[in-house]
Amino acid sequence: MDDSVVLTNVWAAILAFAVFMYVVMDGFDLGIGILFPIFGVGRERDTAMNSIAPVWDGNETWLVLGGGGLMAAFPLAYGIVMSALYAPIIAMLLALVFRGVAFEFRWRDPAHRPIWDFAFTAGSITAALAQGITLGALLQGIEVEGRHYAGGWWDWLTPFSLLTGFSVLSAYSLLGACWLNWKTDGETQKHARRLMRIWAPVTLGCILAVSAYTPFMGDQYWDRWFSMPRVLITAQVPLIICFLTWRFVRSLRRDYELAPFVLTLAVFGLSFAGLGISMYPYLIPNSITLADAAAPASSQAFMLVGASILVPLILAYTAWSYWVFRGKVAHEGYH
Amino acid sequence: MFHDADALLLARFQFAFTISFHFIFPAFSIGLASYLAVLEALWLKTGKALYLDLYKYWLKIFAITFAMGVVSGIVMSYQFGTNWAVFSDRAGPVVGPLMAYEVLTAFFLEAGFLGVMLFGMQKVGKRLHFFATLMVAIGTFISAFWIISVNSWMQTPTGYAINGDGQFVPAAGWLPIIFNPSFPYRLVHTVIAAYLTTALAVGAAGAWHLLKNADHAHARKMFSMAMWMAALVAPVQVFVGDLHGLNTLEHQPAKVMAMEGHYQSHPHGAPLILFGIPKDGEQRMEHVIEVPKLSSLILKHDADAPLAGLDSIKPENRPPVKVVFWSFRVMVGLGLLMLLLGVCSLVARAAKKLYDWRWLHRFALVMGPSGFIAVVAGWVTTEVGRQPFTVYGLMRTAESASPLAAPAVATSLIVFVIVYFAVFGMGTWYLFRLMAKAPQPHESDPPNAPAHAAGITPAPAMQSGTNNAVKGPETTHG
Numbered sequence: 053m054d055d056s057v058v059l060t061n062v063w064a065a066i067l068a069f070a071v072f073m074y075v076v077m078d079g080f081d082l083g084i085g086i087l088f089p090i091f092g093v094g095r096e097r098d099t100a101m102n103s104i105a106p107v108w109d110g111n112e113t114w115l116v117l118g119g120g121g122l123m124a125a126f127p128l129a130y131g132i133v134m135s136a137l138y139a140p141i142i143a144m145l146l147a148l149v150f151r152g153v154a155f156e157f158r159w160r161d162p163a164h165r166p167i168w169d170f171a172f173t174a175g176s177i178t179a180a181l182a183q184g185i186t187l188g189a190l191l192q193g194i195e196v197e198g199r200h201y202a203g204g205w206w207d208w209l210t211p212f213s214l215l216t217g218f219s220v221l222s223a224y225s226l227l228g229a230c231w232l233n234w235k236t237d238g239e240t241q242k243h244a245r246r247l248m249r250i251w252a253p254v255t256l257g258c259i260l261a262v263s264a265y266t267p268f269m270g271d272q273y274w275d276r277w278f279s280m281p282r283v284l285i286t287a288q289v290p291l292i293i294c295f296l297t298w299r300f301v302r303s304l305r306r307d308y309e310l311a312p313f314v315l316t317l318a319v320f321g322l323s324f325a326g327l328g329i330s331m332y333p334y335l336i337p338n339s340i341t342l343a344d345a346a347a348p349a350s351s352q353a354f355m356l357v358g359a360s361i362l363v364p365l366i367l368a369y370t371a372w373s374y375w376v377f378r379g380k381v382a383h384e385g386y387h
Numbered sequence: 388m389f390h391d392a393d394a395l396l397l398a399r400f401q402f403a404f405t406i407s408f409h410f411i412f413p414a415f416s417i418g419l420a421s422y423l424a425v426l427e428a429l430w431l432k433t434g435k436a437l438y439l440d441l442y443k444y445w446l447k448i449f450a451i452t453f454a455m456g457v458v459s460g461i462v463m464s465y466q467f468g469t470n471w472a473v474f475s476d477r478a479g480p481v482v483g484p485l486m487a488y489e490v491l492t493a494f495f496l497e498a499g500f501l502g503v504m505l506f507g508m509q510k511v512g513k514r515l516h517f518f519a520t521l522m523v524a525i526g527t528f529i530s531a532f533w534i535i536s537v538n539s540w541m542q543t544p545t546g547y548a549i550n551g552d553g554q555f556v557p558a559a560g561w562l563p564i565i566f567n568p569s570f571p572y573r574l575v576h577t578v579i580a581a582y583l584t585t586a587l588a589v590g591a592a593g594a595w596h597l598l599k600n601a602d603h604a605h606a607r608k609m610f611s612m613a614m615w616m617a618a619l620v621a622p623v624q625v626f627v628g629d630l631h632g633l634n635t636l637e638h639q640p641a642k643v644m645a646m647e648g649h650y651q652s653h654p655h656g657a658p659l660i661l662f663g664i665p666k667d668g669e670q671r672m673e674h675v676i677e678v679p680k681l682s683s684l685i686l687k688h689d690a691d692a693p694l695a696g697l698d699s700i701k702p703e704n705r706p707p708v709k710v711v712f713w714s715f716r717v718m719v720g721l722g723l724l725m726l727l728l729g730v731c732s733l734v735a736r737a738a739k740k741l742y743d744w745r746w747l748h749r750f751a752l753v754m755g756p757s758g759f760i761a762v763v764a765g766w767v768t769t770e771v772g773r774q775p776f777t778v779y780g781l782m783r784t785a786e787s788a789s790p791l792a793a794p795a796v797a798t799s800l801i802v803f804v805i806v807y808f809a810v811f812g813m814g815t816w817y818l819f820r821l822m823a824k825a826p827q828p829h830e831s832d833p834p835n836a837p838a839h840a841a842g843i844t845p846a847p848a849m850q851s852g853t854n855n856a857v858k859g860p861e862t863t864h865g
Contacts, residue, residue, distance in 0.1 A: 106502025109457055113498045117490045119464045124487040127479020127554070134468025134475075135789035141469050142799045145462045146806050152458035153810055156451045159834040160817040199476055199552070205795040347480040348556045355484045362491040369499045376503055376510050 056349040063125040063352050064335075064342050066359055070121055072324050074114035076317055080104075081111050083228020085151050085176025086221065087247060088169060096240050097169065103235045103381040105155055110370055112148065125352055128199060129335040129345035136194045136201040137186050137208050144182035151175030177221065184220030188213030188262075191330065192269055196339040212265060219258035223320060226251040230313035237380050248304060248312060256297060259323055263290070266330055272338065273330050289326050293319055394793035395785055398470045401800045403770070405462055407763050408807050412456030414762045417531060417578065418585025419449045420524035422612075423504075427517050436828065441609055444826035445589070448818055450505055450833050455814050457498075459807075464490075470796065474777050474787035481547055481555045481564055482537045489537075493530035497523050505833050528578065535577055539570035542769070542779050543638045555778065568638055572631040573769075579624045580765065583725060584758025586616035591755025592822045594748035601742050605826035610751070611741060618729035625722060629685075635769075636686055639779060641700045642772030645711035647682055648672050649696040656680035657694035662716075665708040670697065706774045714767040721761040728754050 081104050091097045104111075123130040134141055154172035158165050189208035196202060229251055232244035267274045277286050296319050303311035333341050346352065423445055430438035464486070467475045475483075503511060503519040511519070546563030547555045557564055593610030596603050636643045644650075648660040650670045659681035663672040680690040687694065697705050728750055735741045773779055777787045 106506050109454075109501055110495065110498035112457070112461065113490065113494045116461055116464045116494055117487070119468070120483070120486045120490045123467060123475055123479050124483025127483055128476045128552075130468045130479060130483075131472030131475040131789070134465060135470075135472040135791060138469050138789075138791060138795055138799070141465055142802070145465055146802060148461055149458040149806060149810055152461075153454055153814060156454045157813065157817060160451065160820070161813075199473075200790050201472065202790075205792050347483065348550065348554075350557045351480040351484050354557070354561055355487050358488055358491055362495075366491070366495040366499065370495070373499050373502050376507055 056346070056352075057343065059349050059352040059356065060125075060342050060346040062356065063121075063346070064332075066356075066363070067118060067121050067125060068324070068328060070114055070117045072321065074111070074118055075320060075324070077107075077111035077114060079224045079320070080227040080231035080313070081108050082151075082176045082180050083224040083226065084231065085172050085228075086180060086225045087228050087232075088173045088176070090247065091240070091243065093166075093169075096243065099236055099240050099381050100232060101155070101158070101172075103232065106377050107374065108152070108155060110373065112152070115148075121355075124355055125347055126335060126342070126345035127347055129340055132194065132196055132199075132201045132336060132340065133190065136203060137189055138205055140182040140185045140189070140208055144179050144186070147175040147178035147182065149175070151179065176224075180221040180224045181217040184217035185209075185213045187220065187327075188216030191216070191266065191327075191337065193337045194339065196336060212269070215258070215265065216262055219255070219262055222251055222255045222258050226255045226316055227313070227320075230316050234309050234313050235381050245304070245307070252300065252304070252316075259293070259319070263326065270338070276329055276332075286326075286329055289322050289329070293322050296322070394791055394796050395788050397793060397796040397800050398788050398791070399784065401470060401796060401803060402466060404800070405459065405466060405803055405807070407766065408811060409456070409459040409463055410762065410766060411759050412452050412459060413527065413530070414581045414584045414759060415588065416449060416452045416456050417527040417581035418583075419445060419452065420520075420527045421582065422585055422589065423449060424517075424520050424524040425612075427520050431513060431517055437604060437608060440826050440828055440830040441605060443830040443832060444605070444821075446505065447833050448821050451814055451817055451821075453497075453501065455811055459811070462803075468789075470789050470791070471777070471787050472789035474782065477554050477782060477787075478541070478778055479554070481544075481557060482540060484561075485533050485537045485540070485565065489530055489533035493526045493533065496529065497526035500526070508832060531578055531581070532574060535574045536565050536567070536570050539573045540564055540567045541777060542573075542773055543567050543569040544778050544781060555781075569631075569634055572627070572634045576624070576627050576631045576765075579620055579627060580758070580762050582616065583620050583624055584762055586613045586620065587725065587728075587751075587754050587758040588756075589613040590617060590751045591753075594751035594755075595822070596825045597742060598745060598748050598752070600825070603825055607742050609826075610748075614729070614732035614736070614741065614751070617725060618733050621722070621725040621729040625726060628719075628722065633686065635772075639773060640695065641697065641704065641706055642711065642769070643686070644695070644697045644700070645706045645708045645772050646715040646768060648675075648708060648712045649682070649694065650708065651698055652694070652696040653683070654693045656684075656691040657682040657686075657696075659685065663712075665712045667707055667709050704775065706772050711768055711772045714764045714771070718761045718764040718768060721757045721764070724754065724757060725761075 084100050084104055088097060088100065091100055119130070122133075150171040152175075154168045154175065158168035158172070161168065185208060188210070192210060192212050194201065194203065195207065226248065229244045229247035233241055233248060236244065267277055276282065296315050300312060300315040300319070303315060331337065333343070335342050335345050423442055426438050426442040426445070429435070430442060500519040500522040503516065504523050507516055507519060544555070545567045546558050546560070548558040550556050589609055590613030593606045593608075593613055596606035597610055600606070632643065632646075647657070648663055648665055649657060650665075650672065656679070658677040658679045660672060660675055660677045663675040663677070665672055683692045683694050684690045686692075697708070731747055731750065732741065735744050735747050741747070775784050776782060777784050
């Protein structure tokens with residue numbers, strides 16, 4: 053392989069990592085927003101909110117890296133995907149505005165707190181749905197002519213994209229509940245455990261439905277999963293997911309605190325790897341490959357120098373910031 | 388119904404609207420982060436509780452400003468793709484990596500340390516907390532560095548080649564791209580603008596509380612610090628602005644012609660048009676008040692030097708004079724008023740009346756929002772002045788947009804306008820409410836700190852001010 057092919061694959065891996073980091077870190081964060089109305093007004097809501105207040109901004113930065121990195125490393129795909137998914141992307145951005153400011157505003161304005169709590173929830177739900185719809189719309193394919201998006205502005209809306217939208221909503225809810233099970237105690241924790249028992253089977257059902265649907269959307273998906281000898285490797289993905297599900301059920305029964313969160317992330321990690329199997333080497337199914345969309349090697353190499361130094365550094369100080377706010381979150385907002 | 392031209396115009400409105408709104412917040416948070424770092428350093432050095440009180444007071448304001456800057460900034464990072472797909476495809480290989488570096492070096496740094504800065508006072512040591520404040524402050528500056536580099540490259544593109552797909556790609560190395568000709572001037576001008584904007588906002592808050600209680604120690608301190616900043620930095624800004632203008636004359640003469648209102652060339656010295664009504668349709672100025680030959684003197688340092696006008700530029704390459712002419716005058720006018728405020732504060736300080744002259748406090752109060760207005764006016768000048776290009780001289784705005792149907796863009800624009808005015812309107816109101824309250828001894832922390840339940844509670848770093856509470860009105864500096 054020549055250098056530019058290696059670079060392109062490395063950048064695909066880095067961006068996949070950024071997107072997965074985003075799902076890992078903002079998933080529970082958005083999940084808490086989705087579950088917010090279920091929590092009692094007052095203590096329970098304040099506790100849930102406070103558990104993510106110091107970290108939400110850093111979590112969303114991975115989304116900016118995903119977008120900015122896509123523009124830098126695969127500018128053609130960035131332009132086509134963003135204009136094809138105009139409505140869900142704009143909806144997601146506006147939703148993130150609402151839920152982002154709610155963190156500060158709800159404390160500044162007790163009289164209007166119900167409004168900002170609603171903004172927090174509506175923003176979180178809309179962002180999760182929009183992200184899932186974006187994923188589904190990408191998987192089902194985007195109409196491209198030359199170097200432009202050639203479809204209409206409602207093409208993204210299909211039963212499949214709605215299914216993936218709901219799947220992501222469900223997955224984030226589960227992550228949010230798992231996070232609270234870890235970070236809180238008492239009534240809030242019990243509440244979180246009940247929610248985990250609801251959202252875990254729903255999420256598993258969603259993963260099954262999307263997995264079952266995808267191979268029938270086109271021969272290429274079928275081939276990537278079931279042709280010999282690929283199937284010997286790809287078959288490991290569902291097998292490991294079965295194993296992890298069993299461990300998850302066991303950790304629920306034994307009231308473990310951290311294990312459900314980690315196991316859920318592991319399941320999502322594998323689902324994400326499954327997406328990779330479905331997509332590679334395409335960035336936009338059947339029309340734009342990674343190589344088609346890649347920025348010149350000089351651009352990718354320039355960024356790789358920075359990324360290989362900075363990403364480990366970022367992970368280190370992000371970990372430190374989580375460490376500072378480790379442990380269970382108390383009910384008091386401040387002292 | 389709608390046509391392509393409408394879709395383009397709507398996309399331009401949307402970008403202008405969202406970027407103008409967005410930039411107001413970083414203009415404040417770049418300056419505030421540095422101000423907070425200074426306050427915390429002074430507290431650590433002197434141990435005076437007053438500085439910690441001021442720190443906590445402005446920290447709460449910073450938290451809201453920063454949150455609004457983050458969420459409006461995420462919009463910008465995706466809007467290049469949603470609305471300017473062709474630009475993203477073609478210029479992405481050059482500007483994309485610079486923006487990726489902004490995320491990697493600045494956004495993560497700010498976000499990673501913001502939590503500790505806002506909520507970590509009780510959890511980490513004093514020095515580590517100061518380090519977090521410093522990292523956030525440095526992060527805001529690094530962010531400005533990269534994004535201004537991107538903007539400057541679009542204004543004065545250098546170091547590029549064009550490949551077979553029509554993409555701009557780096558020709559030889561990245562330094563000529565990053566340090567393009569207008570970058571140093573624009574960076575310094577913008578960062579100083581942020582400092583000045585913050586100084587005026589802080590000064591106005593101080594003035595407001597001095598007007599209510601001239602003995603208020605905290606109000607005195609912040610008013611004094613802000614007026615020092617205004618007095619020292621406003622003249623520097625005028626000087627840097629002049630250099631930036633000369634740089635623009637060299638690289639984007641059409642923009643300067645629009646700023647000056649020079650439709651016609653002046654072979655024997657051009658007048659400085661103070662006021663007039665630009666008529667783009669007829670390409671001439673009406674009702675002009677002008678000083679003969681002064682423009683040539685300022686721009687060429689020679690009263691009789693010839694100065695070309697827009698008649699020397701192809702009609703399809705001319706920027707709209709109407710907007711640029713006025714936005715430039717708004718910026719310069721406000722800049723001169725800032726200079727005046729700085730001078731007045733120096734006079735008051737010399738006369739030992741800094742806290743007594745109520746007209747000075749009223750003047751500073753009125754000037755509170757002037758930085759924000761000047762900053763937006765300045766950006767309007769430089770962005771409208773480089774039209775009709777996105778990459779100056781090389782790629783037209785008209786060929787940069789995404790192939791979107793006009794109703795899609797119209798809908799998103801309407802929603803952006805409604806949401807931004809509602810959300811950021813409320814946010815601004817909360818900022819005013821916080822500033823309307825005077826800083827207190829034992830100023831509280833931000834309210835939403837995640838307290839720990841039990842077990843791990845590191846030694847509180849900051850048992851604030853119990854030993855060294857405010858000792859009467861602070862003595863003045865100078």
